[in-house]
Amino acid sequence: MSEADQLTEAIVELNEAEAYKITEEMLAKTADPVEIFAACRKGMTRVGDLFEQKEYFLSELIMASTVFKGIMELVKPRLQGASAKTAGTLLIGTVKGDIHDIGKNIVISVLEANGYQVIDLGVDVPPEKFVEAIKEHTPQVVGLSALLTDAYGPMKLTVDAIEESGLRDRVKVILGGGAVSDKVKEYTGADAWTTDVATGQKIIAKWVGDTGA
Numbered sequence: 001m002s003e004a005d006q007l008t009e010a011i012v013e014l015n016e017a018e019a020y021k022i023t024e025e026m027l028a029k030t031a032d033p034v035e036i037f038a039a040c041r042k043g044m045t046r047v048g049d050l051f052e053q054k055e056y057f058l059s060e061l062i063m064a065s066t067v068f069k070g071i072m073e074l075v076k077p078r079l080q081g082a083s084a085k086t087a088g089t090l091l092i093g094t095v096k097g098d099i100h101d102i103g104k105n106i107v108i109s110v111l112e113a114n115g116y117q118v119i120d121l122g123v124d125v126p127p128e129k130f131v132e133a134i135k136e137h138t139p140q141v142v143g144l145s146a147l148l149t150d151a152y153g154p155m156k157l158t159v160d161a162i163e164e165s166g167l168r169d170r171v172k173v174i175l176g177g178g179a180v181s182d183k184v185k186e187y188t189g190a191d192a193w194t195t196d197v198a199t200g201q202k203i204i205a206k207w208v209g210d211t212g213a
């Protein structure tokens with residue numbers, strides 16, 4: 001079994017010590033944590049499946065997110081200071097009614113490490129707060145995160161509110177998180193969607209003309 005698979009297993013088994021040990025081992029071998037993120041997401045998806053099958057309960061979801069946050073603490077120092085340039089500005093938040101923020105926080109860490117200025121509005125963010133923050137910070141990109149299917153409505157209301165305030169042509173909107181798809185993009189009127197940080201980063205870089213130089 002590869003180290004990435006072992007990390008996925010450790011998360012699914014909620015084995016905190018083992019998960020941190022494997023993360024340290026993986027970090028010792030590579031400077032790029034993308035494989036670690038992918039292994040974590042796989043693990044969290046399986047934890048979610050077990051929750052759905054009623055084999056795991058809310059306490060296991062909370063435990064898995066604690067393990068995940070611990071892994072991020074180990075990975076974060078590797079991400080910091082990678083870049084001194086300002087590649088662009090991203091405004092990001094988890095939409096109203098949804099409090100999942102693990103994925104959003106990964107996006108923030110990765111983009112900050114790549115020189116982006118990121119304004120984080122947190123979780124359960126109402127549409128008007130996004131609008132106010134666009135006026136205040138003039139980002140090129142707005143990122144809406146959500147993991148609940150119930151968040152499609154709030155995502156659409158957020159894009160609508162940006163449109164109604166006359167700011168829509170000033171920003172690109174990208175959706176992220178487990179609950180998004182091409183259909184959700186069409187429904188909400190967003191410009192793009194992704195369920196992984198690497199793809200999101202590429203789309204955003206293209207929009208802001210970041211060549212990575």
Ligand code: B12
Pocket residue numbers: 037040041044045046047048049051052058061062064065092097098099100101102103104106107142143144145146147148149150174175176177178194195196197198200201
């Ligand atoms: C951890 C977790 C929790 C934790 C959240 C902790 C936290 N601080 O975030 C807790 C325990 C609090 C929780 C609560 C709930 N949860 Co929950 N949770 C999960 C779980 C297991 C993992 C989510 C996760 O962190 N994944 C790992 C991250 C890294 O992946 P990600 O978010 O997709 O992020 C990546 C990309 O999508 C992308 N990305 C993310 N955001 C953005 C934004 C932008 C702009 C970009 C570019 C990219 C991007 O980058 C990330 C890295 O690649 C999922 C299972 C699953 N299958 O997802 C269920 C899941 C999402 N939860 C679910 C449910 C039902 C709930 C609750 C309603 C449970 C309850 N009965 O109370 C509550 C909801 C509370 C609320 N109002 O939001 C369901 C949702 C079902 C649905 N169809 O809507 C799931 C799918 C579980 C299931 N299978 O039933 N949950």
